[in-house]
Structures are given as structure tokens and as C-alpha cells.
Amino acid sequence: MNNKNVCLFSLALLTAVFFSCKNIGSVAPPQTYGAIPSKPQLEWQKMEYYMFVHFGPNTFTDMEWGNGKEDPKIFNPSALDCRQWAATAKAAGMKGIIITAKHHDGFCLWPSKYSTHTVKESPWKNGKGDVLKELSAACKEYGLKFGVYLSPWDRNHPAYGTPEYNQIFANTLSEVLSNYGDVFEVWFDGANGEGPNGKRQEYDWDLFRSTVYKHQPNAVIFSDVGPGCRWIGNEAGFAGETNWSRLNVKGFAPGHSPALDTLNSGNRYGAAWVPGETDVSVRPGWFYSKTTDEKVKSLDDLLGIYFASVGRNSNLLLNVPADRRGLIHKNDSLRLMEVKQALDQSFDKNLAADKKAASKTVRGNSEKYAVANLLDGDYDSYWATDDDVLTAAVEIDLGSRVDVNTVVLQEYIPLGQRVARFNIEVWNANKNLWEQVTEASTIGYKRIIRFKTRRTNKLRLNILESLACPVLNNVGVYHLPEAYLPKEAKQQVVSEKGDLPVDQWKVLSPSTANISEIIDGKAAAIALAFKAPIVIDLGEESNFKGFFYVPEAKVAAANIARYNFMVSSDGKNWKALKSNAMFDNIRNNPIRQNQFFEDPVKGRYIKLEPLELAHSSDKYLIAEIGLLK
Structure with missing residues (x-):
């Protein structure tokens, strides 16, 4: 080869390398699709699991909804210890605590200037106590986030039902949101049980929301319709098997929401990003009652709730009420520890970690969007396809034959929720073919799929329908103990008896x-x-x-x-x-x-x-x- 040809060959090689590198570096990321989460919403979604504490006069009256006529003197916990609540939540793997600062009875767990129905009027700590102060400090000590529930409905305040009440409630919000540090979530209950002849209050939701954001700009606001997160449509503990984080909110308001099945599943093409939050109690009711000490939900029940909430693109807000002492009852805390142990045991080992993944469809053939990103544990690295590719497959080689029964999938939701239908297959080496083990619809922030245990060395994820090019950032493969897999539903005869014999009735x-x-x-x-x-x-x-x-x-x-x-x-x-x-x-x-x-x-x-x-x-x-x- 003469010098001229050598020069031409070298130039061609350098050009190829240059354009190849340029291609890798210049492949544009996917554009966002539809509504997307704000930064606070994304951080909220990553919390996944946190504690609700219902506590107040109802704790001492065995009521769920107090009437506001309770004597404040009944509120007198004998051993209130918010550090015990926080220690329990932390040990349970929860990321925060939301407290019922003011329930429908209007009783304030802090010495509010805008009410005479507060801890200040109670004998607890001679009227000098402040539950919010103690809990916010305990959360900070234990590395938990602090949230507050405040009911707009107030069955005690004399101004309720008048135009003046809206400003009073806004002042109450300001008081709470400016005195106890960062608040990650503000929980607005849409309940109003006044009935057709009761007081009617036209709530100024714009005022309430602006008050929240004035003092806590990073707070996520919960209500039937958000705007930060939405009620999942039931208090039984399950999100829809199809669950979009988008919702059409126009024409709706807290207390006047879309249909329950819409709240449960979201809207495929919803205009706003309003992810679901599943709220459920560890006991039959929300407030503590001695009559429910032996009715704490079973481990099976709570695991089922976890997989039907966190495992279906929803956060889980699990209520654990404080008792009349002001402590979390041992029956509740022991059950929470069982749940923590079961989840740790289930997800201790990701069988796909550091294994090999392959796909024929990678965005621009760029390493930046390589399928290996699904297995690297980095939330912000992801696999994506070209814009015009709406179906794709990812194959994961586990290296050797192992037992598998659970797959965890995550979409990279900062770019939107996209996947509408997918299935999972396992390789049957004996038959030399792929066998489907499950098919489902949405993924969202997180989807956990459980199926009967199969022994295999390969899995395949098939994206069957996507509203825009699929963008996923995590695939995990696990082998859960058989006891934690879904069980066949058995019809149970529930006994409900009173205190009087009914033989002669x-x-x-x-x-x-x-x-x-x-x-x-x-x-x-x-x-x-x-x-x-x-x-x-x-x-x-x-x-x-x-x-x-x-x-x-x-x-x-x-x-x-x-x-x-x-x-x-x-x-x-x-x-x-x-x-x-x-x-x-x-x-x-x-x-x-x-x-x-x-x-x-x-x-x-x-x-x-x-x-x-x-x-x-x-x-x-x-x-x-x-x-x-």
C-alpha cells in the first residue's frame, strides 16, 4: 500500500470512528410523553411506603367521626411518646409519618390560635403539650419525613358554614405549615357527613392550595383529585391492576371526584399527573379501639396490600393508630415487623443483578440507552427505543437455571408513563421454547408481578403496547418464598355476633x-x-x-x-x-x-x-x- 492509500485509509478510519462516537453522543433522549411528575412528586413516589397515625378525641370515645361536642378533657394520653411511633415506623421500613392534626371533630393536636377545641384546653401536660412539635422532632431524629392531615370539615368551629370559615381554615394551615419544619405531604380529606339538612361550606380550594405552597412549596397535596396525589378510590388497600398516574381533573374537586373506578385506575390520556396513594388501616377502623386489638390485619393481608399498592404503581399509606396511652400497640408493631422481615426476605437477592440483558431495539444503537441500564441499579439510567418503535422485547440471561416467581419493573417516569400492555415469558429448556407466565397492562413507577415458581435460565419481557417509545430503568428478578405468593381465594364465613343471645329473636x-x-x-x-x-x-x-x-x-x-x-x-x-x-x-x-x-x-x-x-x-x-x- 503506497503512502497515498495509507493516508486515505487512515482518514476514512478516523472519520468512521468520529461519526460513530458522534452518533453515540448525539442521540437525543426521548421527549417527555403527556403529563409528567414534578420534582416533589417524583421524590414522593420514591418513598413508596409510610405511616398514617389517627389520633385524637376519637381514640378515647371509640368513634370514627367525632361530632365536635367532645369535652377536650377526654384527651389525656397517659404516656404519649412520638419517638416510639417514629422508631416503629423506621424499623418497619417506612419513610415518613402523616398525623391527623385536625380530624372532622375540629380538635387540634397543637395549641392553635384559631380554635378553642385544642390540646391547650385538655389536661394533657396541663394544656402545654403539642403533638405536632413532638412528632416533627421525632421524625427528624429518625430520618423520617413529616406530613399532616387536616380536615376542612369542622364539626366544632362556630364559623363553619359561613364565608369567614375559609380564611380561618387557611390561617390554620399557615399555623401548621410554618412552625414544624418541612412537610412532605398535606392530606385533605374530602369527607363531609353533614347530610341534607346540615351545614354547607363552599370550600375555597384555590386559597387552601396557595396557602400550602406559600409555606411548603415542595409539599405534595393529597385529595380525591390531587393536585399532588389522589385517593385510590377505596380504603381496602388496593390500586387498580391498570393504574395510570394521569388523571382528568377538569370539572372535579375534593369531595366531588370522578367515579371510584376512575380513581382506582387513573386516565390513560389524563391531562394532569396525579399518581395514586393507597390508604388503608392495619385495623378495621381508623382510630384505635380496644375492641380491635385482636383484629389487626394478618401478615398475608398486609403483604397482599403491599403488592396491590406499591406493586401497582401506587404509594402505600398504612394507618397504625396510637392507643389511649399515646403509643402504638404491641399487636400492631409486631405485625409491622413481620411485614418488614417478609419484604426483606423476598427482595434480598435480585437474580438479574450483574447479569446480561439483550434487545434488538436500542435507541439510535447508543450505549447511553443500552439495555444493560435496566440492571445497573441506577435510577437515572434507562433503556429506550427509537421514537417509532412502540413494541420491543428484552431478554435477560440469568447465567444458570434458578427458581423465579417475581419480576419488578419500573418505567422512567420523569419522561412520562407509556407502557399499556406487556407480558413476561420464561425459557423452557426441555421444550426449547418460550412460555408466557403472565400478561398485564400498566407499569408506571413500579410494577411487581408474581407468578407460580418456574425454573429457568432466561426471561423475556415483551412490550406489547406503548403510547410512546418505551423507557424503562429497572428490571429485577426474584424468588419469593412460596408463602408470599398469591393464594387462591377461599370463601370465608365471617362471624358477626352481638352481646345478647338471639335464640328467641x-x-x-x-x-x-x-x-x-x-x-x-x-x-x-x-x-x-x-x-x-x-x-x-x-x-x-x-x-x-x-x-x-x-x-x-x-x-x-x-x-x-x-x-x-x-x-x-x-x-x-x-x-x-x-x-x-x-x-x-x-x-x-x-x-x-x-x-x-x-x-x-x-x-x-x-x-x-x-x-x-x-x-x-x-x-x-x-x-x-x-x-x-
């Missing part, structure tokens, strides 16, 4: 064929014509202090929400014990409702008269009714 009306089922001790609901009262003959004069009603355990069920309850000695002359009364929070949390009277009563006949249903219907549902001593 007889349901006099309505005269439906299966009416006796409402006193058989089994929580299977039947439907009765709306407004048809239930009248029961107890068989003899009996003494009792209250009654219970068991609704249909479904959020959208037509359960009794408002009612009258009466007693009689002869079945003709009735005495009202509860008039236009309300079953607290039954719309969102349809569990057994225990209702007590002001004084013990005696009678032979009882009558429950439905006045209003949780959801409109010409029939109402009842599973069981009984009496309490």
Missing part, C-alpha cells in the same frame, strides 16, 4: 323470605326495599347499651348511611334512641358499625329505619344486626 318486618339471615351471626348481606324499616322482637324485655349494623363490605354498595333507631316495650309505642344519626365513613370503609346510646335502655322490640344510603338505590343492604351491652 324474630324479625317481624319486612317479611322477606330470607330475612332471618340478618340475625344469624354470618356477615352475608341481603337486599331490602329502601325505607322499609327492620323491626325485631327480642322475645323478652332486655337491657342493652347499643347496637351494631354490618353492611355489605363493598365501597360502591347501597349501605345505610343515615338512620333512626328506636326501642319499644309493646311494639306500638316507640322511643327514639338515635335520630337522623350517621354511620361514620361507611361510604369509604364499609365495616361493622357499633353504635352506643347515651344511657342504657330496656325494651323488647327494636326498629332500625334507613333514611339515606351511601349510594343511591331502591334497595339497601344489610348483613347483620345485633345488640351491645
Whole structure:
């Protein structure tokens, strides 16, 4: 080769290398698709799992919704220790605590200048205490984030129902948000149970939101419709199997939200980024009650909730109520430790870490978007395809045959949520073919897929539908203990019994064929014509202090929400014990409702008269009714 040819060859080689390197460095990243999270929303999403603490006068009255008439003197925890709460949350693997600073009863857990229904009026610490101050300090000590729940609905404040109340509530927000350090989430409850004849307050949500951002610009605001994060549409602990972080919010407001199934699944083409938050209690109710000490959710229940929330693109806000001492009960904390141990055991070893991944579709053939990024543990490195490639496959070589039953997937949501359908296959070496083990829809920030254990050396992720080029930043492969895999649903007969024997009871009306089922001790609901009262003959004069009603355990069920309850000695002359009364929070949390009277009563006949249903219907549902001593 002469010198001229050598020079030409060298020039060509340098040019090729130059353009090759330029190609790698100049391949533009994917443009964002649709609504995307703000920086605070992204940091919030990364928290995944944190604690809710319901605490206040209801703790001492066995109520879910206080009426605001409680004497502040009942609030007197004997050993309140917010450091114990924080230590428990930290040990459980939680990242923060949200406290019910002001529930619907209006009682403030701090000495507010804008209310006379506060800790200042209680005997706790001689009126000098401040729960928010103690909890925020404890969170800081234990490296947890601090959040606050404040209910706009106030059943105590005399200004509620007037135009002046909005500014009072805004002042209350300012007080809380400017005195206790950084607040990661402000939780607005949309509940208002005043009923058709109660006080009506037109909330100034623009004022409330601007007040939050004035003092806490990085706070995520929770409500039915955000704007920071949204209610997932139930209090049972599950997000939709399809769960978009986008939502159409135009025309809606807190307390006036889209349909429950929309909240559960989001909107595929929603205009706003409003990710879901799954809130659920470790006990049947939200506030502590000694009657539920033995009803703490099982490990299986809580793991199921974790996989149906965090594992479905939602954060999990798990309520762990403080008891009357002001401490987290040992039954609750022990169960939380079991959950932590199970999760650690499940995700201790990522079988795909440092293994090889391959894909025929890499954006611009650039190493910057290489499929290896899925396995490097770096949140901000990702695999992406070219803009016009909406379906793709990723193959992961595990190196040797191992047992697998769980795959964790993450989209790089700073660029938007894209994947609408995918499946996972495992390689069957004996048959020399791929076998599908699962198919699902959305991924979002995190999707955890569990399936029957398979032994394989390779997995394949197939993106079957994506709204824009897929962008994923993590794939994890795990082998969970068999005990933590989904179990076949078994029909359980739930026992719901009262304190009085029902052997002599007889349901006099309505005269439906299966009416006796409402006193058989089994929580299977039947439907009765709306407004048809239930009248029961107890068989003899009996003494009792209250009654219970068991609704249909479904959020959208037509359960009794408002009612009258009466007693009689002869079945003709009735005495009202509860008039236009309300079953607290039954719309969102349809569990057994225990209702007590002001004084013990005696009678032979009882009558429950439905006045209003949780959801409109010409029939109402009842599973069981009984009496309490």
C-alpha cells in the first residue's frame, strides 16, 4: 500500500470512528410523553411506603367521626411518646409519618390560635403539650419525613358554614405549615357527613392550595383529585391492576371526584399527573379501639396490600393508630415487623443483578440507552427505543437455571408513563421454547408481578403496547418464598355476633323470605326495599347499651348511611334512641358499625329505619344486626 492509500485509509478510519462516537453522543433522549411528575412528586413516589397515625378525641370515645361536642378533657394520653411511633415506623421500613392534626371533630393536636377545641384546653401536660412539635422532632431524629392531615370539615368551629370559615381554615394551615419544619405531604380529606339538612361550606380550594405552597412549596397535596396525589378510590388497600398516574381533573374537586373506578385506575390520556396513594388501616377502623386489638390485619393481608399498592404503581399509606396511652400497640408493631422481615426476605437477592440483558431495539444503537441500564441499579439510567418503535422485547440471561416467581419493573417516569400492555415469558429448556407466565397492562413507577415458581435460565419481557417509545430503568428478578405468593381465594364465613343471645329473636318486618339471615351471626348481606324499616322482637324485655349494623363490605354498595333507631316495650309505642344519626365513613370503609346510646335502655322490640344510603338505590343492604351491652 503506497503512502497515498495509507493516508486515505487512515482518514476514512478516523472519520468512521468520529461519526460513530458522534452518533453515540448525539442521540437525543426521548421527549417527555403527556403529563409528567414534578420534582416533589417524583421524590414522593420514591418513598413508596409510610405511616398514617389517627389520633385524637376519637381514640378515647371509640368513634370514627367525632361530632365536635367532645369535652377536650377526654384527651389525656397517659404516656404519649412520638419517638416510639417514629422508631416503629423506621424499623418497619417506612419513610415518613402523616398525623391527623385536625380530624372532622375540629380538635387540634397543637395549641392553635384559631380554635378553642385544642390540646391547650385538655389536661394533657396541663394544656402545654403539642403533638405536632413532638412528632416533627421525632421524625427528624429518625430520618423520617413529616406530613399532616387536616380536615376542612369542622364539626366544632362556630364559623363553619359561613364565608369567614375559609380564611380561618387557611390561617390554620399557615399555623401548621410554618412552625414544624418541612412537610412532605398535606392530606385533605374530602369527607363531609353533614347530610341534607346540615351545614354547607363552599370550600375555597384555590386559597387552601396557595396557602400550602406559600409555606411548603415542595409539599405534595393529597385529595380525591390531587393536585399532588389522589385517593385510590377505596380504603381496602388496593390500586387498580391498570393504574395510570394521569388523571382528568377538569370539572372535579375534593369531595366531588370522578367515579371510584376512575380513581382506582387513573386516565390513560389524563391531562394532569396525579399518581395514586393507597390508604388503608392495619385495623378495621381508623382510630384505635380496644375492641380491635385482636383484629389487626394478618401478615398475608398486609403483604397482599403491599403488592396491590406499591406493586401497582401506587404509594402505600398504612394507618397504625396510637392507643389511649399515646403509643402504638404491641399487636400492631409486631405485625409491622413481620411485614418488614417478609419484604426483606423476598427482595434480598435480585437474580438479574450483574447479569446480561439483550434487545434488538436500542435507541439510535447508543450505549447511553443500552439495555444493560435496566440492571445497573441506577435510577437515572434507562433503556429506550427509537421514537417509532412502540413494541420491543428484552431478554435477560440469568447465567444458570434458578427458581423465579417475581419480576419488578419500573418505567422512567420523569419522561412520562407509556407502557399499556406487556407480558413476561420464561425459557423452557426441555421444550426449547418460550412460555408466557403472565400478561398485564400498566407499569408506571413500579410494577411487581408474581407468578407460580418456574425454573429457568432466561426471561423475556415483551412490550406489547406503548403510547410512546418505551423507557424503562429497572428490571429485577426474584424468588419469593412460596408463602408470599398469591393464594387462591377461599370463601370465608365471617362471624358477626352481638352481646345478647338471639335464640328467641324474630324479625317481624319486612317479611322477606330470607330475612332471618340478618340475625344469624354470618356477615352475608341481603337486599331490602329502601325505607322499609327492620323491626325485631327480642322475645323478652332486655337491657342493652347499643347496637351494631354490618353492611355489605363493598365501597360502591347501597349501605345505610343515615338512620333512626328506636326501642319499644309493646311494639306500638316507640322511643327514639338515635335520630337522623350517621354511620361514620361507611361510604369509604364499609365495616361493622357499633353504635352506643347515651344511657342504657330496656325494651323488647327494636326498629332500625334507613333514611339515606351511601349510594343511591331502591334497595339497601344489610348483613347483620345485633345488640351491645
